[in-house]
Each structure stands twice: as structure tokens, then as C-alpha cells.
Amino acid sequence: MKITVIGGGYVGLVSAACFAELGNHVTVIEIDSKKVDMINAGVPPIYEKGLEELLKKHSGKNLVAKSDYNDISLSDISVICVGTPPLKDGSANLSYIKSAAGSIGGEIKKNPGHYHVVAVKSTVPPGTTENIVAKAVLEKTGGNQEDVGFVMNPEFLREGLAVEDFMNPDRVVIGSSDEKAGDVAEKMYENLCARILRTGLSAAEMIKYTSNAFLATKISFSNEIGNICKKLGIDVYEVMGGVGMDKRISPMFLNAGAGFGGSCFPKDVMALVSLAEKIGEKPVLLKSVLDVNETQPxxxxxxxxxxxxxxxxxxxxxxxxxxxxxxxxxxxxxxxxxxxxxxxxxxxxxxxxxxxxxxxxxxxxxxxxxxxxxxxxxxxxxxxxxxxxxxxxxxxxxxxxxxxxxxxxxxxxxxxxxxxxxxx
CATH class of the missing domain: 3.40.50.720 (NAD(P)-binding Rossmann-like Domain)
Structure with missing residues (x-):
């Protein structure tokens, strides 16, 4: 397949390198010219275990980086991997998503009759792919829906283990606007041994938010139990060791400590809180997860x-x-x-x-x-x-x-x- 990945950050670059490893022809679109030069030279602009080896193997062959969108109209699928940083109210900033979608639509219009799928891999609130991405693309294509399909394909990559997680996933979630679009997205992973879950667009978006929010909840819960155990003179690691043996719970993310960080958990829980409040819900538990994480360290x-x-x-x-x-x-x-x-x-x-x-x-x-x-x-x-x-x-x-x-x-x-x- 011919795949275009928009964004050369953690998710975009790891995904691009792994898609190339699976035998696809991949173009990375990155606005930072320095990053483009590094990627094409086989030098990762970020540290991620196993990434350098993949870039050295595929850069200049079936993986190239560019700063323009010119090749999109010739590719089968565009995968949006741009950032969605939090705004002041905690909601996700979707301006980069909308901009990328508009640029993709402008290029798709240049090749009428060629079916193209626009996939979102960035973490976005439910409804974003349908109401923002699709609209931005179709505005540029003149509203022609026959030649374009839409997919939400969330990532579940742990930094430091992202390459391993991509190549050995628990599941691949593909939410699609229609069956044809989902089939194209699924083809990206055909050389990967993975369970494929097909859903609607909004369900796929919500799966990503819910997964991160639940893992963050396990961490804050463990920390709160740890604080109680410390005052009682109990080893929380012994406690969580026993709790984690319950197959309904599992031992993952039960290590009590200073709390969670990174580009996903804090941002995504805040965005989910903001989304809930906007629709009239009171996310008491999710707010507590964030409160514990702020005070813990x-x-x-x-x-x-x-x-x-x-x-x-x-x-x-x-x-x-x-x-x-x-x-x-x-x-x-x-x-x-x-x-x-x-x-x-x-x-x-x-x-x-x-x-x-x-x-x-x-x-x-x-x-x-x-x-x-x-x-x-x-x-x-x-x-x-x-x-x-x-x-x-x-x-x-x-x-x-x-x-x-x-x-x-x-x-x-x-x-x-x-x-x-x-x-x-």
C-alpha cells in the first residue's frame, strides 16, 4: 500500500517506520525541515527504542519524509498523527487536525476518481472525525463523497516500547464511516498478527479516551491506597501484588508511586473531563484521578x-x-x-x-x-x-x-x- 503519515512526532514517526517494516510504501509529512532531513538520513529526531534501526533500514527506500502534501493524491490512505494539546479549559486543541484535513482534501481533489481514505490516529474527542475531519476534507473536494472514506484508527503505544507495541498489539481498532473505508485501513495491518476490532467512528474515538482514563485511574487508585498503607505500616506492593493476581484486575498499572505523566494520560483525562462537563455530566471520578496525580509527587x-x-x-x-x-x-x-x-x-x-x-x-x-x-x-x-x-x-x-x-x-x-x- 501507499501510505501518507501526517506528523513526524512520536506516534507519526513510529507508525510510519512500522508501516514500512510491514512492507508498505510510506511518506511522512513533517513541517519541520530539520526533522525531515534527519528522517531521510535515517536519524530519529526523538529517542524511541528500536526506531533508529527501522529508520536506517527503510529511509530512502520505502520510507521518505517531505514537507509538502503533493504526493497525497497518489496514496491509498492518509494517516493524521498531529498533536492535540490541551487548551486552557482542558479540552483538546483540534486546530492542527482541522488544518491537516483541509490540506489533505485539497490534494485529493487533484486526482478525481481515485478512492482515498483519510484516517485519524491522533487522540480526538468523539465526533471529531465525522464532524470536523470529514467536513474539512469534503469542503476542499467539493463535497464528492464517492472518492473518499473516513477512518478512526487510535494508537495504543507506550513511549519507550512504542515499536514493540505497534508490532505486537493487543488489538487494532478501526472505526470507519463505511465498510469500504475500514477494509482499506485494515489492509495496512495485513502482515501483522493482530486482533482487529471494527467499530463506528465515534466508538473508536471513545475507546482510546476510555482506555487511557482507565489506566490513569488504576494508577491514582494505587497511589491513594499506597498513602493509606504507608500510615498503617503496610507494604502497598505486597497488597497490590495480591490484588493484581485477580484476573479481573491484572497487575498492570498497579505500581504505587509519584503518579503518571507523559503526552497521553494527563491530557486525555483532562479532555474527557472537559467533554463530559460540556454535555452536562459531572465526571467526579475522573476529576479525582487528576487531583490525586497533582498532589502525589x-x-x-x-x-x-x-x-x-x-x-x-x-x-x-x-x-x-x-x-x-x-x-x-x-x-x-x-x-x-x-x-x-x-x-x-x-x-x-x-x-x-x-x-x-x-x-x-x-x-x-x-x-x-x-x-x-x-x-x-x-x-x-x-x-x-x-x-x-x-x-x-x-x-x-x-x-x-x-x-x-x-x-x-x-x-x-x-x-x-x-x-x-x-x-x-
């Missing part, structure tokens, strides 16, 4: 101050800046509010992350960034571990470099006996 600073006293003028090592391991993505990282609170309390922050320091420097340019965990820990009065990087589990003697060995964990990763967990 700050408990680490409170525990630290109880152990060290006033933080003013004290050096505090922050290990881990990315929102999770195996990525350089700091979007909604729980380290961000923690560092802000440390600064407000007068602490001198010394931070370390294997990949994400350059990104965090854009937010906090004035704090100290170390090249190793040992450097960050040297002469520190306290340490907060924020990200579950595997290398942190191997730290031992490095903590002896601290002035005062006060270590608070936001993720249960360390292999030492004298650290204190945020909720265990």
Missing part, C-alpha cells in the same frame, strides 16, 4: 523536609527527569512540580537523567545538571528518585557520596535498604 518533598529540616540552601539530588524510563520525553513529568517545589523552598537542585536533561533545561535552565548520578549525589543533603531508570537500581556506593544519606523514592527501583518510599 509533592508528598516526596514533604517527606524529605521532615527528615532533613528546612531545605533552604541544601543540595538536593533529583534522579530522573523523563516521565518514564527509556524516553527523553518530559511532558507532564512528575519531576517538574517536584523541582518547582524544591526551588520554592530554597533548595539547590542537582539533577541527573540518562536522556532528558537537555529537555528539562528548557524549563529549568538555572538548576545544576550532572553527567552522572554520582556527580548529582556528591555532597547532597537529600535525594529524590523520580524515574524508574534501570541504572538507578544498580546504584549503591554512589549514595555514600552524599553529605547526608536521605533517600526518598518515587518509584520502587533502588536495591538498598535505607531509602523511604513515597507511599511505602
Amino acid at each position: 509533592l508528598k516526596m518533598v514533604e517527606i524529605l523536609e521532615k527528615q532533613t529540616g528546612s531545605l533552604k540552601g541544601k543540595k538536593i539530588a533529583v534522579l530522573g527527569l523523563a516521565f518514564k524510563d527509556n524516553t527523553d520525553d518530559i511532558r507532564e513529568s512528575r519531576s517538574i512540580p517536584v523541582i518547582k517545589e524544591l526551588i520554592l523552598r530554597g533548595a539547590l537542585v542537582s539533577a541527573y537523567d540518562p536522556l532528558a536533561s537537555s529537555e528539562m533545561r528548557k524549563i529549568y535552565p538555572a538548576i545544576n545538571y550532572s553527567n552522572t548520578a554520582g556527580d548529582a549525589l556528591t555532597d547532597a543533603d537529600g535525594c529524590l528518585v523520580m524515574t524508574e531508570w534501570p541504572e538507578f537500581s544498580r546504584l549503591s556506593s554512589e549514595f555514600d557520596l552524599m553529605k547526608d544519606r536521605v533517600i526518598i523514592e518515587g518509584r520502587r527501583i533502588l536495591d538498598i535498604t535505607d531509602s523511604e518510599g513515597i507511599c511505602w
